[in-house]
């Protein structure tokens with residue numbers, strides 16, 4: 272009797288002990304030496320109950336994490352706590368130290384696992400989904416020449432100019448007919464124009480999306496029924512990109528983005544995406560390969576005939592195989608190439624379209640800047656330039672400053688994730704190997720808390736500070752919430768204004784080995800579009816209900832009210 276009681280008590284005891292152990296495991300496990308909310312460490316949900324309602328209210332995920340940690344604690348470095356089965360994420364809001372980590376500390380930090388978890392299941396072979404290995408570096412090198420300035424000037428610039436002119440034609444039509452004095456959504460038109468440009472740059476065909484929009488509107492205005500014309504090539508991509516962006520936003524906000532994304536790849540919708548995209552890419556690739564396989568080696572070495580990024584990469588692969596005396600591999604079976612091309616197409620058009628939508632919001636909300644920009648541009652271009660080369664070879668500091676300021680304030684790519692490869696320190700805090708850091712790339716406010724003592728910075732950060740000074744503490748760093756292109760201008764030779772790209776840490780494209788490979792292309796597109804749009808339209812004040820600067824973070828930070836009201840000039 273006594274024995275059975277003690278067995279039962281023993282059992283109960285071990286059940287209780289296991290329960291307590293399990294409960295302990297569920298509590299957050301903060302990294303030592305890094306600030307955190309103490310109350311959050313005492314509850315299983317960690318900081319989740321604090322940031323979840325902010326995300327629901329603002330739709331800005333990364334910003335909510337900064338709000339409940341670095342901002343609340345008034346410190347540039349802190350950690351956000353999750354239930355014990357998920358490691359904390361370290362948050363960093365100090366542009367100087369962020370720049371140092373991404374540009375100068377590549378041996379200590381690589382791309383973060385969470386970033387790989389989000390893109391990896393959908394595009395496993397794209398460089399965005401991989402850690403930095405020798406194989407990845409080779410893959411990046413293969414594509415790097417497609418983003419060289421010479422190649423972009425030859426291949427991308429004319430295509431961007433053409434799609435900008437088509438967009439202007441569409442907006443002239445809209446502004447003079449259906450919308451007249453009314454605002455309309457510019458985001459979808461920017462997406463179409465950017466898609467036309469990037470598809471031509473990467474694949475070498477004209478998808479004709481904006482042309483199709485013009486034709487549809489003309490038919491509507493003429494009271495004609497739908498022409499029954501086949502949709503343009505670009506339309507398939509629009510639908511697929513929108514699916515991918517929405518999936519990333521939805522699954523990225525779940526407690527386990529990795530599993531949510533993995534499950535997504537088993538859905539019929541994802542399979543359809545893969546099937547449709549593969550078929551289109553295969554069609555385009557086959558045309559290029561057939562062309563190159565019939566060429567002699569000497570002609571294969573000549574890059575003069577490359578009309579797009581895919582041409583350049585495929586030609587090099589055929590050449591490599593020919594030199595090695597082996598049959599060239601079938602590029603349509605090359606998953607690396609497929610995934611890489613798709614990420615370039617998606618990343619390359621949605622990012623630019625969002626940045627341009629923000630640009631028009633700033634032109635509306637800052638009419639004085641708009642007027643200065645137009646007046647300045649007119650001194651260089653009395654009429655809108657008819658070629659991209661003229662725009663790209665003219666030095667206009669106020670134009671460069673406006674583009675840089677747009678990138679800074681829009682925070683199109685809000686944050687970057689890195690992972691520590693070794694035990695190390697950031698701002699004096701110990702960072703254990705494997706810990707992930709979410710860095711705020713959006714320089715729209717001063718770093719939280721007191722100015723960081725120089726002694727807490729890394730040696731490389733201190734050296735850079737001594738050489739360049741700390742722009743954030745100078746004139747350029749004043750009132751960072753305001754749109755002010757002049758913060759990027761300094762006195763140059765002979766009292767002429769000069770654009771200073773280093774006036775503030777430039778984080779809009781990240782940096783270092785894992786920085787944005789499309790940076791030059793994006794800057795080129797931004798510059799061409801800004802010149803052509805400001806010389807062709809005046810952007811008028813919006814009704815009160817459209818003036819909000821609220822945003823939603825998906826893969827990129829999108830304005831909630833991407834509207835413009837315009838008058839053709």
Ligand code: HEM
Pocket residue numbers: 373382398399400614615616618619620622623626683684687688712778779780781782783784785786787788789790792793
């Ligand atoms: C205004 C436009 C753009 C912005 C603001 C932007 C921003 C960024 C940022 C912040 C990163 C992460 C960098 C880091 O972690 O250090 C990134 C990565 C990337 N971007 Fe862009 N980007 C833009 C345009 C483009 C374009 C036009 C392309 C392609 C043609 C592109 C392709 C990529 C790719 C493939 C990566 C991943 C790189 C890697 O993981 O190694 N982006 N971009």
